[in-house]
Amino acid sequence: DGGITQSPKYLFRKEGQNVTLSCEQNLNHDAMYWYRQDPGQGLRLIYYSQIVNDFQKGDIAEGYSVSREKKESFPLTVTSAQKNPTAFYLCASSMMPYGELFFGEGSRLTVL
Amino acid sequence: AQKITQTQPGMFVQEKEAVTLDCTYDTSDQSYGLFWYKQPSSGEMIFLIYQGSYDEQNATEGRYSLNFQKARKSANLVISASQLGDSAMYFCASLADDKIIFGKGTRLHILP
Numbered sequence: 255d256g257g258i259t260q261s262p263k264y265l266f267r268k269e270g271q272n273v274t275l276s277c278e279q280n281l282n283h284d285a286m287y288w289y290r291q292d293p294g295q296g297l298r299l300i301y302y303s304q305i306v307n308d309f310q311k312g313d314i315a316e317g318y319s320v321s322r323e324k325k326e327s328f329p330l331t332v333t334s335a336q337k338n339p340t341a342f343y344l345c346a347s348s349m350m351p352y353g354e355l356f357f358g359e360g361s362r363l364t365v366l
Numbered sequence: 367a368q369k370i371t372q373t374q375p376g377m378f379v380q381e382k383e384a385v386t387l388d389c390t391y392d393t394s395d396q397s398y399g400l401f402w403y404k405q406p407s408s409g410e411m412i413f414l415i416y417q418g419s420y421d422e423q424n425a426t427e428g429r430y431s432l433n434f435q436k437a438r439k440s441a442n443l444v445i446s447a448s449q450l451g452d453s454a455m456y457f458c459a460s461l462a463d464d465k466i467i468f469g470k471g472t473r474l475h476i477l478p
Contacts, residue, residue: 359410
């Protein structure tokens with residue numbers, strides 16, 4: 255079945271450690287996005303990519319990094335520079351810049 | 367810069383009544399898209415409806431309709447005949463300048 259797979263679903267890390275969240279899609283979508291959601295809040299854009307080997311910062315990119323080496327994959331690294339990394343992270347993709355977003359199930363990161 | 371404003375943090379509505387969720391947007395792009403998503407307590411993001419800036423007719427999808435008032439930069443979601451399963455967070459989003467941003471959401475409670 256086509257869709258977006260995020261892993262892991264739950265992740266616990268100690269403060270100061272980098273963590274990488276995986277996002278894979280088999281929808282052949284060009285655009286991919288990472289959002290952060292805090293409890294009771296909306297989604298804030300971290301990074302987005304329209305094509306392979308290219309990506310742009312969103313509104314809250316500081317402390318995060320991404321890569322887009324393959325069309326299907328858009329991993330997000332939460333670095334130790336991110337001051338408050340505990341949150342729910344959602345990956346999404348769309349057919350082109352002007353299309354409906356398809357979301358993964360999310361990754362819940364807790365930093366202890 | 368783009369901005370989405372949802373002014374209703376929470377709403378309580380009696381089952382079977384219609385409900386309107388407010389959304390205003392701000393973008394300098396001439397071509398843009400507007401979306402509504404539903405997020406149940408499970409965390410998944412469910413696409414509800416889309417309106418393009420050049421669409422002359424208001425979008426409708428089953429019990430959902432989008433009241434698009436371009437001059438007022440308003441894109442309110444109307445849910446007719448609300449059901450208990452409509453209880454969830456609802457997010458308005460805009461697509462412009464190749465990125466999609468979200469409002470802070472409205473938590474809708476449907477009362478039996």
